[in-house]
Structures are given as C-alpha cells and as structure tokens.
Amino acid sequence: MFQRGWHRIGLIAMTGVVVWATAGCGNSAPPAEAGKEGSAGAPPAPVTLNFFTHGNSMVLAETIETLVRQKFPHITIRTTKDGKGTTIFDVLNAGQTPDLISYSLGSVQDLRTLRLLSDLTPLIQQHKFDLNRLVPGAVEAAKAFSDKGELLLMPFELNNNAIYYNKTIFDKFGVSYPQDGMTWEQLLDLAKKVTRTDGGVSYKGFQYSALNLVYKDQLALGFVDPKTNKAAVNNDAWKRWLDVMTSFYKIDGNAQAGDEKANFLKNQTVAMRTGPNYLTELPAAMDAGLNVDFAALPRFEGMSAVSSQMNAPFYVIPPSTPHKDEAFQVIAYLLSDEVQTLMARQGRIPIVKEESVRKEYAKDLKGMDGKNLAAFFQDAIAKPAPSTPYDGQAKSIFTNAALVPVYQGKADINTALREAEEQINKFIEAEQKK
Template sequence: MNVNLKKGLVFVSLSVLLAACGGQNGATGGTSAGSETPPAGNPAEAPEKLKDPVTINFFYNGYSGSLMDEWKAKVKDKYNIILNPYLNENIDNLIASGVKLDLIAYSAGGLFKAMDLQLTSDMSDLIAKYKFDMSRLAPGVLDSVRMYTDKNDISVMPYELNNNVVIYNKTIFNKFGVPFPKDGMTWEELNELVKKVSRVDSGIQYRGFAYSGLNLIYKNQMGLPFVDPASNKSLVNTDAWKKWLSTMAGLYQVSNNDLVNAKEDQLFFKEQSLAMRGGPSPLELLPPAIESGLEWDAITNPRFAGMENVGSQMNAPFLAIPPNSPHRDEAFKVIMFFLSDEMQAENARAGRVPVLKTDSVVKEFGTKLPFLNGTNYAKAVFADTIGKPIRVTKYDGTVRSQLSAAIVDVATGKSDVNTALRTVEENANKAIEAAMKK
C-alpha cells in the first residue's frame, strides 16, 4: 500500500472511532429554520483551568481505549478535569449498578432512551453562564435541537454532523459509455441514470445504485413527520410519504438493480460492481478499495424534484449532562472543549464534519486524508444542508423501522405503496400503544 493511502487510512480509522454508533458525517451549511439568537459572549472566552482536579464519569458508546486516552490527556491538560470513561457499557446495567454519570455521549438513535433514563437536562443556564456563543453552530443545528423537547430547551449538544453523499465508480461509467453523475441531481434523474448502468456483462451483474435505507429515513429530506406528538399516532399514510416511498423503492425496481444481495459496501468497495453508493461516510472504506483499483469521485446527495433547495433533517451524535450530576459545570467545560475551534478543526482534518460553521474549521476538512485530493467529496459533504426540523417524538424510531421494511416490500413487489403505508401505519400504531402501556 502506498504511503499516502496508509496515512489516510490511519486518520480515517481514528476518526471513525470518534463517532457514536449510528452517526457518521453531516452538513454544516444550510438555511436556518428559525431564530438562533445566542447569549452575548465572546466565543474565545474559555473557563479557567481548575486549581484542583475534578473527576467526571463519562459514558460513551463508541470509543476505543487508546483514543479515549488521548482525549483524557487533552481535557486534563486543558481544565484539570479527569475523565473517567465507561466505554461500550450497557447503559441500563450501568445505571442499575449505582454509577452516577456526569456526561454522556450517544448516537441520535439513543436520544429518547437517554431522556427516558433521565440522563439529559437543559443546558441553557450553563450556556449563559459561560457565554457559549451558539451562533457558532452550523445553521439549523440549534433549531433542530430545540425540537427534541416540548419545552424547546437545549438538552443535548451535537458534537459533529451526519451527512449523505453519493460516491461513484468511474470505471463502470466508462465501461458502458455513460456520463458521470453530476452535483444537483434529483432522485428522479438519478433513477434514469441507474437504468443506464444496471447491466449484466460477462456474467457480472453491475448494479446502478444502492443506499442505506434507514439513514435516508432518518435524514428525511421532505421534512415529513413520523408521529403526531399530540395523539401519538403514526403520520405516514399521506400522499407526501407515498411520493417518498415510491421514489426510494423505485430505485430497486430497475432491472438488474434489485434488492437481492444489494449490500452496498460489499458491492462498491470490495467487488466494485456497484456504480453508485449513497448513505453515510465511506471514508474508512475508501483507502483499501482505492489500493485495489477503485477509481471514484462523489456528488451531492440527490433531492426531490421541486424541492431542490430543501435540506435534510439533522442526524447527529450528541453530548448531554444528567440533571443529578454534581459536576454539571465541569461537564459543560468538556462540552465546550469538544466544540472548540481547536477540537472541531482536529476532527475535521480526519474527515469528521464539524458542527461549527467557522470558515477556518470547515477549511480543514479532510486535509489529513490525501486520497480526497482532487475529488469533489468535500463539496458534496457540505452541500447536504440542514432543513426545517420536524417535531421529534420518542416513537419516531418505531415508525422508521416499519418504513425500512416497507421499502423492501415495495421494491420486491410484495406490496404496493398504498398497502405498504397502511401496514406501516397499523403496525406502528399498535407498537406505540403497546409501548405506552408499559
């Protein structure tokens, strides 16, 4: 393996371990959905280093021990705060054992579990106390966070963003004499392109496109709600959701682009028989694939026709402070450090998409990943902007799981769109009712 690829792979491997399960990269640009007026303050102001060390219990689902050691050293040097990490532990068992947590880091999928376990609390007082400038966050981040609770408070703090891009195999397009995909395509246009490169040649099935379905449901580019927060009833049996499902499932109804064994990462990176791959960050998988001959580039995540300027929903891992922590101030200092220009830039260099809009931070994206040089990847990453947020409910996950199954049913001809969404609605409502009785 050449030296540049080795370096790139090392940095990517470390960056991937930074992410909680289920969160990858995301967007920093976009149109804010509302007011994001921060408390007055200088973002350069940092809390003073503590005279005496303070230990805080930190739950994190996703770190390696060696990487956590690096973070511990930096936090200790910065604030004289000692991180006592709980890595990849079962959160229920941890709480049952009597451990008092001061800080947690969770994937977006764990949001309501954390809330149910009373591991989150409004940080507005700490934001004001330490004059943390919320206007430094990427447009749409604060508005999205406020939609996580009925009180519109700030109970979690994203520390990186999740985005989708489409990467493509140049060799396949050249093989069939088909022009490369372009930025700004709609899903409808992509479907037509999929038809041109989904073929069987010399006994090899070349598929046009595959994606991570659940990730696209999370991102929900049409801004469609999953559950009515007042009635706790599913909201998916609508014309808008029919359009969404028809479009997403339709990509797998193209001849030779069926769902059978459509494992996007296996096909794209290892077998290299997939023309386009959509979904979350591919950075950890690219270096070895490039070394084995992959010629690739990236385009922006497609959007729906007539909604080309509408961004995706935010799907980001977050930090939170339990309300009964005796060290809320110290925990918030750690959050401030994770969201500092210094740390955000460091993560950006390794391919993590920063939660800040600061130009000097954004410009650092991917600079430690030489295999991104000369590609459109960075531009495509930051094009997946955050749209107007929907009201989030604790039962959204139930509906998302049902929608994921519906994509398969429609794509394989097991069900039509109307029937599939009625089934989603019925099954989701039953599951929600059962969960509410517990």
C-alpha cells in the same frame, strides 16, 4: 431497576479511527475557558468525569481522553463504552451516574426515559458559549427534541450524505458522472444507464442504506402526529417518498443484494451509493483499485431548496451530576475551532460553520486531493420534522414494514403504508400502557 422497555436504535454514524496529532490544527480559542482557579489563585481541584459513550462515536473515546488531559490537567475522563454488560442500563443499575454522555440521535428516547437529559441553556449562558458558531439549523433541530424550547443535547459533528460513485464503472460504459444539484428522478435515469452485466459481472447502478435515508427524511414528514400520538405515515406525502426511493430497486438488474457498503468498497460492483459517511475507509479501498469521487445528495423534484433532517451524534449532561461546569467545559472545548479542525482533517464533518475549519476536511486522509469534498457540505440541515418520543422506533418500523418490503417486491406501497401505520400504532399503545 432499569429495564429495556423498547427496541433501541443506534443510528449509524461515520466510522473510522481518529488519530490524535499535536501539530497545529487551527488556532481558534475554545468558547469556554479552562477550569477556573481556586481561591487565592490556587489551581482548580482535581475532578473525575464519568463519561459514557454509545454508538460508532465510541472510536473517539481515547482521543477525547487525550484532548481533555492536555487541555484540562485537573480533569480526568473515566470512559465506559456501550457494550455487552456495559449498556447505559447496566451502568445505572450498578449505581454509577455518568457526568457526560455521548449518544446517537436514534436513541434519544433511551436517555429521555431514563431522565438523563437536562437543559443546557443555563450552562451555555454561564460559559458564554456562542451557539451562532454552529452550522445553520443545528440549534433548531436540537431544540426540536424538547416541547419547552430547551436545548437538551449538543450535536458535535455531522453525518452529511453525498453520492459516492465509482468512476471506473461510468468510464467502462461511457456514461457521464453524477453532478451536484441533481434530483432523485435524474439520478434514477442515470442509475438505469450503469445497471448492466458485462464480462459476467453484474453492476448495480445505485444502492443505499435504507434506515439512513429514512432518518434523512428530506420531505420533513412526521412519523407520529404529536397531537394525537398516532402514526402519520399513511398519506400521499409518504407515498410519494416511498415511490421515488423504491424505484431504484425496480430497475432490472438493480435489485438490492447483499451489503451495499461491501459491494461498493470491496467488490466494486456498485456504480453509486449513499448512506452513512465512511470516508475514512476509502483510502484502503482506493489502494485496492477503487476510483471514487462524490456528488451532492439529490433532492426531490420541485424541492431544490429543501435539505435533510439533522443526523448527528450528541453530548448530554445528566441532571444529577455534581460536575455540570466541568462537563460543559469539556463539551465547549470539543466544539472549539481547534478540535473541530482536528476532527475535520480525519474525515469527520464539523458542526461549526467556520470556513477555515471546513476547508480542512479530510486533509489527513490519503487520496482525497482533487475530490469533490464540497458535495458533503451541500447536505444542509432542514427545518425539523414534527418530533415525538416514539420517533426512533417508528422510523425503524417504517423502514422494515414499508420501505424494504416494497423495494423487495413483497408488498405494494398502499399495503406497506397501512402495515407500517398499524405496527407503529401498536407500538405506541404498548408504550403508553407501561
């Protein structure tokens, strides 16, 4: 029986429902053709693909079923959504083997341990899928999850960060808006200027989603040393990262309080925020008075050319499926310019670099005209940090044992890093004994 032997992390991806539309959304041909005809020109035999989907990408399930049905009439998608009683463990324990899986990046180790990952390279070659269509860094980042250079997963969209800011708050206090190309240190100075109390309302200058920024890891620092399988967080580089990222919550009046998302969208008391992309939720907030725009995610002083670690949900094809070809045809179509354009228009950041696709970003979302949407595309993919099977839990431990205690004033940086180091090492030791 398959058991849960570790804490699983579902990386928060973009939220919002993607609506299927049949209007022309790009005319690029998919990288792989539809199912091949059978003998003597007969139509391909019907195939049912068991599709398991996990994380916030579950909102795409019905859209994917519709897209596949229209493109490949002989392929039927039978979807299982992750939930209580329907986790990947439950599905496997019931004797059901998925043919195609959609998962979140923070839980790659789940699939690795369950032996649900397979090298996609032979299928990529067979179907002549052009990896050069993907944004720079995507393939290298995906291959970093294999120590053999295999491509075990195919990212299908990006969750790039930007600074969302409330123009009304800046206007109220006569402060200039954030700009593209800022450093975190410059953003800190700006946050101090808009952290104020006015009319009995406490305005926060800048808030962020903690785990999300840990996953972004803009300094490309490892969490675990792949050579020793020991924690690699108690060092000067991580000390610098922690010092900069906790400095915002040390601003008088800017202490973290409540849900940054609700405070920005609903209460509208946060001047700037960053974290998971929830562009699809902005129209409703704008109808309620939010005057929002965007700036590029800041970078560390002296590292203007350094971007972020890839943050992307992905597809995998389990090695046991008898329908590898059909599953890859589905993946290739969902990564075609046609489908990527459709998704882009609904506010999902395309994984392909085709400029005509990127220009369609958020065009179906109300109120996005004139906004600095280009800010999202400045959060490029950096060279992958050292990767190990223990990273998912190590990132969670680092967030909860180091980042949060420091910005809450419950621990100093040196103490917090030592505590995170100890907890990560204990976790790894326990995993190795299983």
